Amino acid sequence: MDIELENTFLTGLERNKQKLLRICSVYARDHEDKKDLFQEVLVNIWKSMPSFKAKSSIDTWMYRVTLNICLSTQTKLTKKKKHFINMDSVKLSQYEGPPLTEEDNQRILFLRSCIKMMNDADKGVITLYLEELAYKDIATITGLTENHVAVKIKRIKKKLLNCIIEKS
Amino acid sequence: MMEEELKKLWQSSPEQEQVKFEKSRFMMDVQANVDRFHKSMKQLYLRESMGVIIIIPIFLIYAFIFPQPLTKVASGLIILWGIYILLVIRKTKQQKPEQYSLSYLEYLQQTRAYLELQKKLRKNVLLWYALPLLSFSFLFLVGLLKDKPDGKNAIITSGIICVAVGIAIHFLNRISAKKFVEPKLKKVNDLIQALEE
Numbered sequence: 338m339d340i341e342l343e344n345t346f347l348t349g350l351e352r353n354k355q356k357l358l359r360i361c362s363v364y365a366r367d368h369e370d371k372k373d374l375f376q377e378v379l380v381n382i383w384k385s386m387p388s389f390k391a392k393s394s395i396d397t398w399m400y401r402v403t404l405n406i407c408l409s410t411q412t413k414l415t416k417k418k419k420h421f422i423n424m425d426s427v428k429l430s431q432y433e434g435p436p437l438t439e440e441d442n443q444r445i446l447f448l449r450s451c452i453k454m455m456n457d458a459d460k461g462v463i464t465l466y467l468e469e470l471a472y473k474d475i476a477t478i479t480g481l482t483e484n485h486v487a488v489k490i491k492r493i494k495k496k497l498l499n500c501i502i503e504k505s
Numbered sequence: 506m507m508e509e510e511l512k513k514l515w516q517s518s519p520e521q522e523q524v525k526f527e528k529s530r531f532m533m534d535v536q537a538n539v540d541r542f543h544k545s546m547k548q549l550y551l552r553e554s555m556g557v558i559i560i561i562p563i564f565l566i567y568a569f570i571f572p573q574p575l576t577k578v579a580s581g582l583i584i585l586w587g588i589y590i591l592l593v594i595r596k597t598k599q600q601k602p603e604q605y606s607l608s609y610l611e612y613l614q615q616t617r618a619y620l621e622l623q624k625k626l627r628k629n630v631l632l633w634y635a636l637p638l639l640s641f642s643f644l645f646l647v648g649l650l651k652d653k654p655d656g657k658n659a660i661i662t663s664g665i666i667c668v669a670v671g672i673a674i675h676f677l678n679r680i681s682a683k684k685f686v687e688p689k690l691k692k693v694n695d696l697i698q699a700l701e702e
Contacts (some may be wrong), residue, residue, distance in 0.1 A: 348523040354524040380538045405605040430521035458700040467515040480610030
């Protein structure tokens with residue numbers, strides 16, 4: 338194993354693991370599916386590491402791989418590999434932060450369900466936006482121009498807010 | 506709801522789990538899965554090519570064993586067909602989008618190209634797969650049977666079986682293209698359209 342590559346991988350992963358899991362969560366059907374998808378993402382990021390050329394940052398590159406893996410499982414281009422990927426070294430434990438108010442909990446539920454209702458392309462773009470990526474990075478990840486990304490985000494945000502208002 | 510509030514809300518979900526890696530085992534786990542993946546891909550390629558890989562040496566032996574010129578020619582043609590099929594399988598595999606580091610749009614476009622190829626191969630299966638194989642097999646049988654006492658009837662029966670197999674392969678592949686490939690292709694086209702609009 339290439340030590341430098343391994344260090345880049347582990348450092349990038351440590352910094353982005355929560356974000357990658359959140360991206361997986363919008364494409365997954367349930368908890369188990371989310372865990373499988375996340376493990377598949379980890380394995381494929383490592384498998385693709387030799388193609389990482391440091392042209393973009395490792396963070397942006399990891400989001401790109403994650404979105405493509407989520408997409409390929411959605412179109413069932415990659416067969417489900419439940420039997421194939423099994424990583425005991427990856428644990429998902431419950432969040433231990435400060436408790437949120439009932440109202441906030443409700444809003445989070447609405448937000449998540451509204452995102453889940455979108456098409457896969459919009460899901461990807463809005464998730465990256467909510468993770469506070471710059472338009473330039475979102476453009477690199479999606480392959481769109483920055484202007485296009487800005488217009489798209491504006492449109493999706495409007496849709497999202499309308500959906501949340503309707504639900505509440 | 507304000508934009509900042511949306512972002513904060515998204516990132517502070519209490520239902521969200523915390524990811525923890527057991528550092529001592531994590532890299533070994535990941536590498537083991539990558540190795541298993543490569544191994545299973547090799548096995549899959551072998552499984553898909555197995556039929557053709559078996560056919561080639563068998564017909565090579567037939568070409569030497571049977572004295573009839575027509576059978577020899579047919580055996581040679583079946584061997585050439587086998588090599589062609591191996592090349593088609595290999596080429597198709599190479600086009601499968603597995604470069605996950607492409608941009609989302611490029612990945613979708615590559616997926617579309619792959620699915621279109623799959624659709625084309627299934628729809629034209631009669632031309633590139635069934636028709637050559639069945640015609641060469643028929644020629645092989647004609648060479649074997651034509652001088653036999655009840656050869657004529659056997660040749661007619663083989664011809665009917667070849668036509669029936671050809672029709673079955675054609676329709677099964679049409680169904681497969683419609684049921685499995687076209688829905689995926691539609692989904693990818695819809696995604697590209699949604700992303701570009």
